[in-house]
Amino acid sequence: MKIRGTYGYSRNVRNDLAAVTTLEYRGLNRYGRYPYAIVNNPPNPLLRWENIKTLNLGIDLGAENNVFTGSFEFYDRRATDLITGVDADPTTGFLSLQMNSAVLSNKGIDATLSSRAKMWKIHWNGDLSVSVNKNRVVKYLRETTRYSQWVGNGLSVSPIEGEPAYPLVSYRWGGLDSENGAPIGFVDGERSTDYTRINQQASIADLVFHGSALPEYFGAFRNTFSAGSLSLSANIVFRAHYFFRRETVNYLALLSPMTKVEHADYRNRWQNPGDEQYTDVPSMSYPADTWREDFYQKAETTADRGDHIRLQDIAASYSFIKNGKNTFFQSLDLNLYVRNVGILWRSNNHNLDPDVRQLPLARSWSVGLTATF
Secondary structure (H helix, E strand, O other): OEEEEEEEEEEEOOOOOOOOOEEEEEEEOOOOOOEEEEEEEOOOOOOOOEEEEEEEEEEEEEOHHHOEEEEEEEEEEEEEEEEEEEEOOHHHOOOEEEEEEEEEEEEEEEEEEEEEEEEOOEEEEEEEEEEEEEEEEEEEOOOOOOHHHHOOOOOOOOOOOOOOOOEEEEEOOOOEOOOOOOEOEEEOOEEEOOHHHHHHHOOHHHEEEEEEOOOOEEEEEEEEEEEOOEEEEEEEEEEEOOEEEOOOOOHHHHOOOOOOOOOHHHHHOOOOOOHHHOOOOOOOOOOOOHHHHHHHHOEHHHEEEOOEEEEEEEEEEEEEEOOOOOOOOOEEEEEEEEEEEEEEEEOOOOOOOOOOOOOOOOOEEEEEEEEEO
16 A cells, blocks of 8 residues: 655646737728727736645555555645636726636545456456546636526536536526416516516526536446457446536527427427426427527526436457467457447436437447458
């Protein structure tokens, strides 16, 4: 057993930003035909380097003859003075400025275990890796005037202190209206179908914070069996404790003359009173309401857990000739590889692949023959 530990401190500078005013020339102005420039970066004398502090503690384990080996590592990374966009006083001529305005905390554990065994003529090797990673926004100086700005797909950093850096946030879902099938949201705790008001005035209580849009638990388990000239391996991966936004029907796009394919949820839409007991897909409205569509696309009902276990790949090989001395070949091997075999288990009930959220990943096959003369 070996115990190790490191502590590091580093600083990062953004090469695309400067503390002094910078101009960008744009060529000739179309009105006066004179060369002109814009202020690409306003002066910021308080701009400073980003700071990153990292602590690593690890243990390496091993048994005699490497029958069993493993390692466990804990890391704590804290980034301060991160440069991000913040709202600026409009009288300065800029809507936002890049400033040292955020603090992020990133903690996690990485564990790997390897083992091997032999039973009769069969050899087995197993490799297990498990990781836990949790990042949180500790501080963000940007003030939020509309909480609906937090609602989305979790694909960008959100300035919500105490929440993951990439959170999935939704509008609270109130079901469908029994008279017309319109989706229902909340404003100050009251049910509402005023979608413009929901977007402008929704409070924190009117939103749902699901969790991280990035997996916080993930890993893989590879098994390899070999006997004589035959070898077979399979890799199983898993991801857990995260959420994703699934796609659904969009009437605004469906009514567009450019749309050729409708979403399958269209068949499950509300059509008659009573349908709200069996479906969460709202009725079709004409003309389509942009705010209504935006609310439904980002409502609580379109969020799902992404936890799943996947058979990532299978590889097989067979050696016809090994160390051939009296043959034309030194070695001759046949290889078969299959990738994206399929999902073994998923937590969502819509038969969706959380990694792509639309059609499943295409399964690929490859066959190879390797010869050494």
